[in-house]
Amino acid sequence: MPQRQTVDHAVELVSVFAAGPGGGNPAPIVVDAAGMSDAQMQDVARRYGHESGFVLPAPPDSGCDYEFRFWVPNHEMPMCGHATVGAVWLLHQTGRLQRDRLTIQTRSGQVRVRITGDTDEGAAVEISQPAGRIDALPEAQLSRDEILDVLGISASQLAPLPIQNACTSRVKTLIPLTSTEDVDGLQPRFEKIEALCERIGSTGLYPYAIFDAARQIFDARQFPRASGYPEDAATGIAASALSFGLLANGMVEASARTITIRQGRAMKRPSQISVRFSLGAGIEHGQPDGCWLGGPVCFEADSGAPS
Numbered sequence: 001m002p003q004r005q006t007v008d009h010a011v012e013l014v015s016v017f018a019a020g021p022g023g024g025n026p027a028p029i030v031v032d033a034a035g036m037s038d039a040q041m042q043d044v045a046r047r048y049g050h051e052s053g054f055v056l057p058a059p060p061d062s063g064c065d066y067e068f069r070f071w072v073p074n075h076e077m078p079m080c081g082h083a084t085v086g087a088v089w090l091l092h093q094t095g096r097l098q099r100d101r102l103t104i105q106t107r108s109g110q111v112r113v114r115i116t117g118d119t120d121e122g123a124a125v126e127i128s129q130p131a132g133r134i135d136a137l138p139e140a141q142l143s144r145d146e147i148l149d150v151l152g153i154s155a156s157q158l159a160p161l162p163i164q165n166a167c168t169s170r171v172k173t174l175i176p177l178t179s180t181e182d183v184d185g186l187q188p189r190f191e192k193i194e195a196l197c198e199r200i201g202s203t204g205l206y207p208y209a210i211f212d213a214a215r216q217i218f219d220a221r222q223f224p225r226a227s228g229y230p231e232d233a234a235t236g237i238a239a240s241a242l243s244f245g246l247l248a249n250g251m252v253e254a255s256a257r258t259i260t261i262r263q264g265r266a267m268k269r270p271s272q273i274s275v276r277f278s279l280g281a282g283i284e285h286g287q288p289d290g291c292w293l294g295g296p297v298c299f300e301a302d303s304g305a306p307s
Helices: 038-048 081-093 140-151 180-184 190-200 236-248
Strands: 004-006 009-016 025-030 052-057 066-071 101-106 109-119 122-130 133-136 164-167 171-176 204-212 217-220 259-263 271-278 290-294 297-299
Touching: 009 038, 009 081, 025 038, 025 081, 038 052, 038 066, 052 081, 066 081, 081 101, 081 109, 081 122, 081 236, 081 290, 081 297, 122 236, 122 297, 133 236, 140 171, 140 190, 140 204, 164 236, 171 236, 180 204, 180 217, 190 204, 204 236, 217 236, 236 259, 236 271, 236 290
Parallel strands: 025 052, 066 101, 171 204, 217 259
Antiparallel strands: 004 009, 009 025, 009 297, 052 066, 101 109, 109 122, 122 290, 133 164, 164 171, 204 217, 259 271, 271 290
């Protein structure tokens, strides 16, 4: 089992949402982070250059099984979908879990976890996200023009759908493009992304396009506001937000049918995120009360020590 050490706390590097060899989003995970300081956690994220997850004992009287914390090189994150999935998978893989239903405390609230079965690589993990909130962009025309400039595209490459801010745990800006080729070909002006996201109240740009409407498959890329790296290979929180944006625009069904978000291909890290709406009893007009987010996990093939 690949291991690395930082301040006497073992770091395991897993790859989450991989859709083939070399795919997925790498996540350094510490499954026994009790006693680590904020500086030590941030140092892990800086050394590895990836969003990192830390498993701690649950706060007293929280009713939770664990507390998870998340850091990127530049700052702490309140929630990270792929690191949560990866941490639960790793807890299961190392024999630390006694049951298949958990509640995790995060800085964005409680997250429910369910293990839905086994795969060749280990447990199949799904985590909950709340119902999404969809908002129009502030100063819509100005914002649209600025987004086009930052992404280096023309208005003709936008699909005839609204650009929206969507949120389950963090606000992502959903930008509909006409084709998956347009998504793959993006060459953003990365130095302008942080200021744009600050102005429109977003933590990242999430351009997307339809790959297969009948099968509810979509391609996307994530350009974060200020995480310390320019692009994410797979972003569970953004995929959840996108699913609710697709629902608001009538592009997917209000059902438990799987929505597939493909990401990471432009980074040569092909990834695949599965989202399924949760339809609670008594929900008005059959609208989802949240969603379940999941995908495959494996140990990262490149397990050498970070430079």
